[in-house]
Amino acid sequence: MPKIQHTDFYSHLLGMSLKVEVTGHYGFPIIMFPTSQGEYTQNHDFKLNDSINWFTDQGKVILYNVETIDKFSFYDKTIHPAERIRNYELYVQFLIQEFVPYIQKKHAEHRVAVAGASFGGYHAANFAFRFPDVVSHLFCLSGAFSIRNFMDGYSSELVYFNCPREFVMNDETWKYKHMHIVLSTSDEDICLDQTKEMAAILSAKGISHWYDEQKWISHDWPLWRMVFPKFIGRFFS
Secondary structure, three states: OOOEEEEEEEEEOOEEEEHHHHEOOOOEEEEEEOOOOOOOHHHHHHOOOOHHHHHOOOOEEEEEEHHHHHHHHOOOOOOOHHHHHHHHHHHHHHHHHHHHHHHHHHHHOOOOEEEEHHHHHHHHHHHHHHHHHHHEEEEEOOOOOOHHHOOOOOOOOOHOOOOOHHHHOOOOOHHHOEEEEEEEEEEEEEHHHHHHHHHHHHHOOOOOOOOEEEEEOOOOOOHHHHHHHHHHHHOOO
């Protein structure tokens, strides 16, 4: 079994500590996100991490499962949508200004991989497309690519730049040429249509990606546990 550690990472931008679960002892760093409002241990609890134990045991990859602030941003209906998106943008800035630099220094790597399922897939995809220079691999499992449904009709530049299905269409293709992009779904997945749409956007832009559609399985952990080892094995064997 791989080594598992739990730690707190203090964010000066957020003014709070975020919990992080580190799985593995060595390897290429993968930042992983939980599903909607999930605990930072969720990917471990539902055995998504276990599905790639061979790779963590062998020192191929090391997983950083980081806490999100969903409950203080998109899912906080007591605050105005403008504040929801401002709070989320602070989280994005925590990742790019504080957490990724820490991992870059620790592992002597300029780029990291990002991964997540369902809304964790949104977090991973949004970060990867926002900051492609520091991301080598994106593993988006049944993810979302827009947060308009959380905004109650409110719109702003911040909303736009946190909706990959929108800003990628207007971005420069060369930014993503180095990135290994995996968009995973299934024919019974509630995120099938939006995953197909994002794949079509990438195809129209000439951005290389791996679109994977499984059959007869729904939007849930059995799907994600089944496909994740295949994707990791392709790039980190």
